[in-house]
Amino acid sequence: MTTHFRLRTIALATTATVALAGCSLLGSDDETKSDEVKRGESLEGTTVVLATHESFALPEELIASFKEKTGITLKVRPSGDAGELSTKLVLSKSKPFADVAFGIDNTFATRAVSEGVFAAYEPKLPAGAESLELDGDAADVLTPIDHASVCVNVDDAWFAKNDRLAPQNLDDLADPAFKDLLILPGATTSSPGLAFLLATIAEYGEDGWVDYWTRLMDNGAKLADGWTEAYSAGFTGAGKGDRPIVVSYDTSPAFTLDEKSGDSTTSALLNTCFRQVEYAGVLTNAKNPGAAEKVVDFLLSPEVQAVIPENMYVFPADSEVRLPTEWAKFAKPAADPLVVSADDIDEHRQAWLTEWTDVVTR
Structure with missing residues (x-):
């Protein structure tokens, strides 16, 4: 396709x-x-x-x-x-x-x-x-x-071809059913990577996000330096790569159109999004x-x-x-994105990034 x-x-x-x-x-x-x-x-x-x-x-x-x-x-x-x-x-x-x-x-x-x-x-x-x-x-x-908004994106065509269910939320990404399927940009080397980290902090809170990232990395999540490397080189939905789940944008499905049907072959999980x-x-x-x-x-x-x-x-x-x-058809903005206030980000950014680095490099 x-x-x-x-x-x-x-x-x-x-x-x-x-x-x-x-x-x-x-x-x-x-x-x-x-x-x-x-x-x-x-x-x-x-x-x-x-x-x-x-x-x-x-x-x-x-x-x-x-x-x-x-x-x-x-x-x-x-x-x-x-x-x-x-x-x-x-x-x-x-x-x-x-x-x-x-x-x-x-x-x-x-x-x-x-x-x-x-x-x-x-x-x-x-x-x-x-x-x-x-x-x-x-x-x-x-x-x-x-x-x-930075959101998890899924290659729907890959999941259909392999007769597998696609993930539906952040929790699913740490499920063994999706082991070794996720690629994402790093939080210290990429703006969308930082946004995804903030999404997980908003979802799991100060007491839970480190455990979530530990489970995510143990489930085979692969880190790339930046968005381009993760999406264009690692994501199956961009025509290259071997991982059908990626951290990208809510606008990305508008650019993964099948030339024959005109439909998008990917989708963004709008309950995983952090708005930039x-x-x-x-x-x-x-x-x-x-x-x-x-x-x-x-x-x-x-x-x-x-x-x-x-x-x-x-x-x-x-x-x-x-x-x-x-x-209008495929790039649906997240109606209720995950939120961390700008003041909280400014106050805790460096500490969060230091802790995140410890988790992903252990």
Whole structure:
């Protein structure tokens, strides 16, 4: 059976012409010489640097249209995954290497906010976006742009072919019936891996998650460094690999379509999900704060929100965006995702990761 999946990481190719390759953390002299633009002044000829995670992607024509409408040249600087991006922004907060950032998610947002990385800006939000806002002061500085949930995904075609029942929940993954069938990204090396760890903490609590992971590893769970390795190289549902259960996203089934039937060959277990929300914010000490605000507005615009699904493979913050046909049918968002508060994540992240490492390496 043939499947079709567009990897989230191919988004890098789309931004190749606007990305800044091989730049240092503090930026080049050319970037730091851009004229400061105060609110209310003309933005014509202004350059704004947007720090993002590595999977940011928008059509070039949209970025060109933004320049035509505002006079702003947008330079996109990929800066690792959400964790790396957050760390770089904290370390450079007194002399930021960008004006605005996108891609800080709810697993790292509180740290960046508490460190004073972001300046206050509260744009008008599209329909549905208010439900994605952070609590407290963080809502004043970070704006929700998109969301997706990390969930267990199952290769339904593999289970049908082998006449076996598929797992239905987190408990099943530790059942001997599913021994040696799960591959997942590591929590210390991957944002979705950390999200899955948080899902198990939410499900089993402080007193139970370590025991769950012990049972999971004893049942033959295989760890990969990142999502790409787990999904594209390890998961049978992506056309390669030998494991029919993987930790991926609630959007993933929209990209595993059988070419003959048009149906998805995989499904996400929506009772295993942890929601990740990605935010944008103007950086404190940005050289061009007024222009940076325009970039946040741009990311919230109907034009950008409409292309987020097929370019970044996540749901837009705007709940009124019409989703692609495959998404409407196969990419069902988790209605009641597992939750750990951003404050709890910030307070306990390192301790949880240390304990998790002890369990998976014993």
